[in-house]
Amino acid sequence: MTETLSDANFSELRPRLVRLAYRMLGSVADAEDIVQNAWLRWLGTDHTSVREPAAFLRTIVTRLCLNELKSARRRRESYVGSWLPEPIFDPEDGDATDDITLPLMLALERLSPLERAAFLLHDVFGMDFDDVSSTIGREAAACRKLASRARAHVAAARPRFAVGKEQGLKLATAFFTASRTGDMDALRAFLTEDVVVYADGGGKVATSLRPHIGLAAVMLLHEKLARVFSAQPSRLVHYAVIDGLPGFVTIEGGDVVQTTALYIEREKVVAIYCTRNPDKLQHIVGAMPH
The missing domain is CATH 3.10.450.50 (Nuclear Transport Factor 2; Chain: A,)
Structure with a gap:
């Protein structure tokens, strides 16, 4: 049965989609633009052909981010001085969807776009590899390898002695x-x-x-x-x-x-x-x- 997606439902999904886009891009403004673009694409889609709107939007957001990363990387090659992601404050209620810290964001910058996507979707946002596969357009086995390589790169950036x-x-x-x-x-x-x-x-x-x-x-x-x-x-x-x-x-x-x-x-x-x-x-x- 096909789900419907109202404005209210989208408002509930939006923070998680923005967080995914931000983790991919390191830019709040770009993340919000990506999510808005995904919503506009949803409005122009034949809804009867979409079984899971949330999964559809997540896929669109991820693919738009992968496209954006190509130009973002070129911009960062000519960036003046050290590049840091745009700072965001953690939610006041503490109900964060992941434990990605700023050092981990910088570690993600050293990954390929596909490694970054596979790692975030599986390790951070909890998608199984079949869903990751359909999202980024690679075989599930390839997605496992992408996430594994990414995991090895970011392991050193995780705090060994986290402070409360x-x-x-x-x-x-x-x-x-x-x-x-x-x-x-x-x-x-x-x-x-x-x-x-x-x-x-x-x-x-x-x-x-x-x-x-x-x-x-x-x-x-x-x-x-x-x-x-x-x-x-x-x-x-x-x-x-x-x-x-x-x-x-x-x-x-x-x-x-x-x-x-x-x-x-x-x-x-x-x-x-x-x-x-x-x-x-x-x-x-x-x-x-x-």
Whole structure:
């Protein structure tokens, strides 16, 4: 029997479809455009020929994302500085559909589009390989191989010692205080020897074009930043879980919105991800109180 799909039903499906598209593309705006395009295609489809509208929409979203990834990869080859996915806040109710964190998103970037799709659809969104096969147009056996290769690549990016939300935000608070007050001893105590700082300004705002790698380099960076913060303090907007990582949203230099996400293991900061590119923060700026 063919299911029908009302506007209300689609509204229920939409967050999961957007989340899938975002995991594929790393862009909130692109994900929303993809899902809207899928809905328009549904409206123009002979509904009597579709047995499962949800599966149909998931297939359309995945295929549109695969097409988009081809041009997205070309754009990223000429991207200025470090590329980070657009930051999103985790749902307040904690009912996230996956445990993909920002480091895992970066690991996904190193996969082929088909590996990425097979991994997300099977390992993250729980589809069996027969359904994955029909979605991406490859044999089920090939999909298993694609997902297996992807799994091996992303395994190293999964946190070995995951920090709980409450403890993570507590550490983010302490990190913010130490970094903004210039307490270098306290800051150093938070960092691992091989800590890395990534900053994404997209060539639109001032930021480091290359990652700062290692404790010495990161401490030198924060010593310079401490002088900047002393002259023009950061304005804290709020603390948040950003792409699965504890962090905070600030306004720097008077008008630059920035998200900072901290990858923490055993109560030590392994990596710091700062997004400053205004093109990637429009959805956050729009939701900020004025």
